[in-house]
Amino acid sequence: xxxxxxxxxxxxxxxxxxxxxxxxxxxxxxxxxxxxxxxxxxxxxxxxxxxxxxxxxxxxxxxxxxxxxxxxxxxxxxxxxxxxxxxxxxxxxxxxxxxxxxxxxxxxxxxxxxxxxxxxxxxxxxxxxxxxxxxxxxxxxxxxxxxxxxxxxxxxxxxxxxxxxxxxxxxxxxxxxxxxxxxxxxxxxxxxxxxxxxxxxxxxxxxxxxxxxxxxxxxxxxxxxxxxxxxxxxxxxxxxxxxxxxxxxxxxxxxxxxxxxxxxxxxxxxxxxxxxxxxxxxxxxxxxxxxxxxxxxxxxxxxxxxxxxxxxxxxxxxxxxxxxxxxxxxxxxxxxxxxxxxxxxxxxxxxxxxxxxxxxxxxxxxxxxxxxxxxxxxxxxxxxx
Amino acid sequence: xxxxxxxxxxxxxxxxxxxxxxxxxxxxxxxxxxxxxxxxxxxxxxxxxxxxxxxxxxxxxxxxxxxxxxxxxxxxxxxxxxxxxxxxxxxxxxxxxxxxxxxxxxxxxxxxxxxxxxxxxxxxxxxxxxxxxxxxxxxxxxxxxxxxxxxxxxxxxxxxxxxxxxxxxxxxxxxxxxxxxxxxxxxxxxxxxxxxxxxxxxxxxxxxxxxxxxxxxxxxxxxxxxxxxxxxxxxxxxxxxxxxxxxxxxxxxxxxxxxxxxxxxxxxxxxxxxxxxxxxxxxxxxxxxxxxxxxxxxxxxxxxxxxxxxxxxxxxxxxxxxxxxxxxxxxxxxxxxxxxxxxxxxxxxxxxxxxxxxxxxxxxxxxxxxxxxxxxxxxxxxxxx
Numbered sequence: 001x002x003x004x005x006x007x008x009x010x011x012x013x014x015x016x017x018x019x020x021x022x023x024x025x026x027x028x029x030x031x032x033x034x035x036x037x038x039x040x041x042x043x044x045x046x047x048x049x050x051x052x053x054x055x056x057x058x059x060x061x062x063x064x065x066x067x068x069x070x071x072x073x074x075x076x077x078x079x080x081x082x083x084x085x086x087x088x089x090x091x092x093x094x095x096x097x098x099x100x101x102x103x104x105x106x107x108x109x110x111x112x113x114x115x116x117x118x119x120x121x122x123x124x125x126x127x128x129x130x131x132x133x134x135x136x137x138x139x140x141x142x143x144x145x146x147x148x149x150x151x152x153x154x155x156x157x158x159x160x161x162x163x164x165x166x167x168x169x170x171x172x173x174x175x176x177x178x179x180x181x182x183x184x185x186x187x188x189x190x191x192x193x194x195x196x197x198x199x200x201x202x203x204x205x206x207x208x209x210x211x212x213x214x215x216x217x218x219x220x221x222x223x224x225x226x227x228x229x230x231x232x233x234x235x236x237x238x239x240x241x242x243x244x245x246x247x248x249x250x251x252x253x254x255x256x257x258x259x260x261x262x263x264x265x266x267x268x269x270x271x272x273x274x275x276x277x278x279x280x281x282x283x284x285x286x287x288x289x290x291x292x293x294x295x296x297x298x299x300x301x302x303x304x305x306x307x308x309x310x311x312x313x314x315x316x317x318x319x320x321x322x323x324x325x326x327x328x329x330x331x332x333x334x335x336x337x338x339x340x341x342x343x344x345x346x347x348x349x350x351x352x353x354x355x356x357x358x359x360x361x362x363x364x365x366x367x368x369x370x371x372x373x374x375x376x377x378x379x380x381x382x383x384x385x
Numbered sequence: 386x387x388x389x390x391x392x393x394x395x396x397x398x399x400x401x402x403x404x405x406x407x408x409x410x411x412x413x414x415x416x417x418x419x420x421x422x423x424x425x426x427x428x429x430x431x432x433x434x435x436x437x438x439x440x441x442x443x444x445x446x447x448x449x450x451x452x453x454x455x456x457x458x459x460x461x462x463x464x465x466x467x468x469x470x471x472x473x474x475x476x477x478x479x480x481x482x483x484x485x486x487x488x489x490x491x492x493x494x495x496x497x498x499x500x501x502x503x504x505x506x507x508x509x510x511x512x513x514x515x516x517x518x519x520x521x522x523x524x525x526x527x528x529x530x531x532x533x534x535x536x537x538x539x540x541x542x543x544x545x546x547x548x549x550x551x552x553x554x555x556x557x558x559x560x561x562x563x564x565x566x567x568x569x570x571x572x573x574x575x576x577x578x579x580x581x582x583x584x585x586x587x588x589x590x591x592x593x594x595x596x597x598x599x600x601x602x603x604x605x606x607x608x609x610x611x612x613x614x615x616x617x618x619x620x621x622x623x624x625x626x627x628x629x630x631x632x633x634x635x636x637x638x639x640x641x642x643x644x645x646x647x648x649x650x651x652x653x654x655x656x657x658x659x660x661x662x663x664x665x666x667x668x669x670x671x672x673x674x675x676x677x678x679x680x681x682x683x684x685x686x687x688x689x690x691x692x693x694x695x696x697x698x699x700x701x702x703x704x705x706x707x708x709x710x711x712x713x714x715x716x717x718x719x720x721x722x723x724x725x726x727x728x729x730x731x732x733x734x735x736x737x738x739x740x741x742x743x744x745x746x747x748x749x750x751x752x753x754x755x756x757x758x759x760x761x762x763x764x765x766x767x768x769x770x
Contacts, residue, residue: 305497
């Protein structure tokens with residue numbers, strides 16, 4: 001599983017002492033080749049962390065030999081010193097691995113606005129390199145957790161098992177779209193060039209990670225990388241490969257929502273009969289970000305009026321008196337007004353499906369979010385203190 | 386105080402039986418003239434409640450003789466029947482008062498998606514008319530409360546006490562800008578024509594109610610009305626009058642934030658040195674809507690990284706490494722990086738001031754919000770059940 005499911009990759013996860021609690025906090029993923037093709041998408045937040053600024057430059061070369069990831073500190077809003085620290089991290093990895101720093105991506109996650117303890121991080125990179133293993137994917141996935149309660153991995157294989165796509169993800173809060181919304185490393189042993197990787201990755205993230213909106217808060221550190229080793233010797237057709245990448249991204253995105261901070265409900269928002277896909281996404285996002293609705297779902301209250309009030313704030317094509325809304329299959333709102341009896345809605349299960357019918361076309365989109373709970377408030381009012 | 390502070394107005398507030406708990410739920414405000422000039426601003430939510438659709442038409446005539454307001458039900462998303470109910474309410478008021486229904490505005494607040502109990506509301510209008518009094522402003526303000534814990538009134542007088550502007554407001558949740566964000570009735574005994582009232586009201590709401598963003602959720606029922614009786618016989622200069630209206634709106638807006646659902650902190654967001662006022666408002670709004678920051682403030686945690694991540698999602702003019710942020714006067718972020726010691730920030734008091742310096746110009750704006758608390762979650766997960 002994870003980033004070592006595909007051939008041609010080693011990984012490690014260790015406790016370097018970055019986190020105060022002594023837990024695993026440093027991961028290393030290495031592409032042993034023969035190919036080093038890679039693609040990446042990054043946060044669209046204009047305030048970007050130092051490792052994002054660094055890795056964006058690395059990815060322009062289309063090749064990555066190693067990725068260093070740390071939890072316990074985002075290295076965001078840390079000024080020139082923060083960027084120097086990221087650079088030093090890449091140099092350290094390059095030195096112990098015998099590669100070029102220009103092919104080492106770096107990703108960090110944790111509190112914004114504090115410098116990383118480089119006296120612990122740099123020796124940690126060397127220690128992680130010493131533990132690299134073809135079975136290290138699980139430990140790497142564990143080492144990138146912050147408030148995640150579980151580590152997240154996924155895998156898909158091509159026709160006949162000729163090639164594999166695997167991956168790991170972290171993310172539980174500050175989770176909202178903007179190209180990508182978390183740290184994710186995907187690996188494949190398929191032989192795919194950097195341009196094709198880039199297209200497959202953007203196609204996949206647009207429909208998966210970009211449609212996860214846990215709390216409307218876009219991170220400064222979002223990074224999704226896709227590394228290809230070519231070690232299987234197989235060159236897949238684009239459609240098969242893109243579908244495998246999309247599948248792994250979708251699986252990981254679903255796991256992120258399932259582990260969102262404080263959540264007790266996973267909410268699947270299906271917007272149907274929209275004039276355009278963009279309209280469907282805009283409406284889905286607006287519903288996903290409505291705090292009042294998220295509280296209502298937490299209380300197992302099928303409060304469809306809050307769905308309509310959220311739709312009404314968008315610019316999507318619709319007529320208010322043609323809107324229909326179902327919650328868990330019960331059409332509680334028809335033609336913009338009272339529909340079936342709301343008491344018929346069964347909301348006992350964790351997954352809740354809200355269907356918003358815009359009656360304006362034939363396009364659709366799914367956006368995932370979660371409920372808003374007292375636990376979310378508690379967790380995030382005490383995070384940095 | 387309230388809507389009867391100005392001469393030429395009577396008001397009443399009664400319990401008509403609309404609310405299940407038997408509390409006051411129906412208010413009536415009557416302009417006894419001699420002038421009936423009026424202006425109104427309404428929610429920009431495209432899903433508009435029946436009373437909003439009705440009152441928008443009434444206000445096009447520039448004259449209002451009476452306003453019927455009810456709590457206990459929003460009459461939103463109620464279809465043709467809901468609109469008929471609003472119409473019948475206006476007709477009832479017109480009949481008992483001896484006026485035209487076309488000059489009766491209606492405003493409703495409460496749960497979306499349920500029809501009003503007209504068998505209680507219509508007799509209630511007659512009962513309220515029988516209680517109309519020049520001292521009824523307080524009772525009217527009490528009757529429009531929903532989750533408000535206190536009623537809100539404000540007053541301002543012109544030079545030498547020649548004329549008065551008074552008002553009442555309700556609003557505690559689903560409180561975010563969109564021209565107006567709550568039910569507000571302002572009255573004045575100044576002799577001002579409808580066009581001037583409209584300009585003064587729009588100028589005022591743009592800088593006051595429009596810059597209150599409690600929970601990012603825009604209502605379907607927002608209504609702000611300004612009624613002039615001319616009973617003082619005084620015709621104020623525009624600047625004096627506009628300032629009085631702005632003062633009353635600002636006072637009421639501040640009271641709304643102070644009573645926001647579940648809030649324990651009132652947060653004043655000052656965006657300074659912006660390239661344009663629009664930039665300043667966009668940045669202020671983005672900060673105000675950041676759930677993670679709102680949780681942090683609840684925890685008295687000066688987590689400025691969340692301020693920067695919110696600024697980074699906007700299109701405003703700024704350079705990330707030129708941003709400065711102060712919390713309660715301590716510049717915890719300078720030049721996009723770590724500034725003064727965050728432990729210097731004293732957050733024990735209810736009011737918290739966040740200053741965001743965009744270092745991009747000379748414009749500024751203030752946006753108010755409040756913290757996000759477990760009490761907000763609790764109140765809104767149990768509201769309709």
